[in-house]
Amino acid sequence: MNNSEYKQKALDKSSSGRTIEMVNKSLSRRYKAERRFRRYGQVAIIISLGFLCLLFISIISKGYPAFYQTFIQIDVFLDPDVLPKDKLSTANYPGLIKKSLSSEFPEVELRREKKQLYGMVSIGAYYQIRKMVMKNRDMIGTTQTVWVPVDDDIDMLAKGHIDRNTPELERRVKDIQLAWFDRWDKAGKIKKRFNTTFFTSGDSREPEMSGIWGAMAGSLYVLVVTLLLSFPIGVAAAVYLEEFASKSRWVDLIEVNINNLAAVPSIVFGLLGLAIFINFFGLPRSAPLVGGLVLTLMTLPIIIIASRAALQSVPPSIRQAALGVGASKMQTVFHHVFPLALPGILTGTIIGISRALGETAPLLMIGMVAFIVDVPGSFTDPSTVLPVQIYLWADSPERAFVERTSAAILVLLALLIATNFLAVLLRNRFERRW
Template sequence: MTDLITPSAQLKSRKLAEKRFQWYGRGAIFASLAFLVVMVGSILYKGSGAFTTTDVAIVVDLGPEAVDPANPQDARFEKIVKDALKARFPDANKRAERRKLYGLVSNDAGFALERFVLANPDAIGTQAKVWFRASDDLDILLKGTVDRTVDESERRLSDQEIGWIDTLVADGDVKRGFNWSFFTNGDSREPELAGILSALTGSALTLLVCFLFSFPVAIMAAIYLEEFAPKNRFSDIIEVNINNLAAVPSIVFGLLGLSMLLNTFGMPRSSPLVGGLVLSLMTLPTIIIAARASLRAVPPSIREAALGMGASPVQATFHHVAPLALPGIMTGTIVGMAQALGETAPLLMIGMVAFIVDVPQSILEPATALPVQIFLWADAPERAFLEKTSAAIIVLLLFLITMNLLAIVLRRRFEKRF
């Protein structure tokens, strides 16, 4: 005789299964949040040091023999800095020791002294205490990245260099401050001088071109396909292809831009114009799909009421349907722009991976973008570029979070519920 399962036992088993499923979902959420916290925490920990900088004070001789008061710009400023370092640490006698001594300050020290003299002509003829940007090795030592306890042969800084640095710290000739140059300088071969201004400007120009091209084209295409296009095989093929294009890898669009825009039409290589056009091709399907979904969400009664009052189909669409769908359209557009901001592969294919120091002034000048700048710094051999890479990722994440929050705010602010 078979045992019968009572209804209460079945109910109890079903409730236990539901609770297990709920805990599976909670566990998945907790695991995702844990991975996110570890990833973001690691980036913040590694990149926080890039937002601070180290400066070293050196007393330089700006007497008449070193700087001509009539023509101060003709002075050998780099030699003045080196002479000041030798006077500060006379125990550096050998050539190799002097080379290490000169490496305490950035290679930009000569230009920094020139800027100081031209900005302070009263200092000519005196011995002035000038603050110079410290080298990346000195900077990472003071940040605790270098382990002093390991053998001298296993670290970049020798015991003698560490002794010089400790002397400067003890004499109060070393100071730390916020690294404003990270936001005001372009790229550089020297980690302590490298900044993201040129990459930020290139990203802004590229996104501007992307928005000006993709937004009107995508909105007009979405309105036509959703409101006016006849429902036949041809429109079905277009809709399927738009959905397929949204899933195409981004590097394919980069290859398209390389073959068509650069090789066929001869557009300027590495320019925001080409980069923006390539990214607009990539974001078009995303914006079209989002815009069509927003138009479809408007109740049919709105269209019917407008048409019943004598409005033409165009008037009903642009005067009543499109304004109600605008919050969703703007949300989809911002999400598409955020996607374009984080793309790297298409820009690599069209040459925006070049080493760009100067800030681009137009969409036709060579430029790079922030994701590409991160890619370049991540491949650099200097250890200090690891901080720069993480700091640039932090800035990029902040922009992406801001754009997504803006999309949420716009949707909630202007969305109308029916």
């Protein structure tokens, strides 16, 4: 029956005046249903966008102050008596700063008050002075004006996280410290600066000295190992299974197993890594090499499944045409099928790698959930990774770690967005249509 026949029939019935009425009546109801459904969809999108916004707003508003650190200006006399030329590395640097602070507030005499005064400057100041003196020995004997970081409690005060109206006993910053702070502030000796330490140093138990770079370097080493191992192995496995292997029960069995592996909880891979790489092969604990190997096991099934799907989506006509003009099976695959499947394969790989970047559970078993101050310099140096660093900071009692946790989450999010952007770029660059 073609269209005109339908119309004819509808007309015939409309002569009785019933069908068209029914249609007209139901029409508004059907349109309403459609509008309703559209609205459901819009509401769903608004809700999910709202949650995303809420997440971003809360993380960014908590995290961005961590990119700034409060500094204080002090004059330090580099006393030659305290700094003997032959023992510069172990000299009494805290003493220098304490002396400088005491000379600024000579009225402070009580031992308890002195301790509070010295506590206002971060212990990072000592290392800063030490570094400065070791670099330039000519400074000894002169008075230098330096900006040094303040203690985390004072930093919180400067950032407005400490309520001055709470009774003194319940406050971490005491009245007398508030008075000193205000005096410094009035004299223009307090300044907020970009927190370079956060991006250049490793972990620390002092919030003002802790940084994300150690964890980022660890993450990079782990990802390099993961990428270099999982991409070639995963792609080779997918190409063989999809293009060369003949259909047999063995291939089916392997396929089922790969699909199962993709759904295995990641902690299981950590246990496997502990048993095989550390206990059997004797590789070092806490090393990015082992972390990369474990995450390779985890990302392999993801890459294989994505690559096979990409290879399957290449039309068979391309294979047939290549074989038809006399190409060998291997030439067909590598000259024609693989380049067409590459964008899909790359997308799958990057999704796998992004998942590996955010993983902590398997690393717990192989000792990468650890406090590590030194920035790792090789694949076998002990190191940790970004999500682990976030977890460790989130669990620290000091309040200044709250903003650092959020800042570290921002860095991790930025990295994830960057890798996903790369995936989109690569896909657009290599994408071919037929």
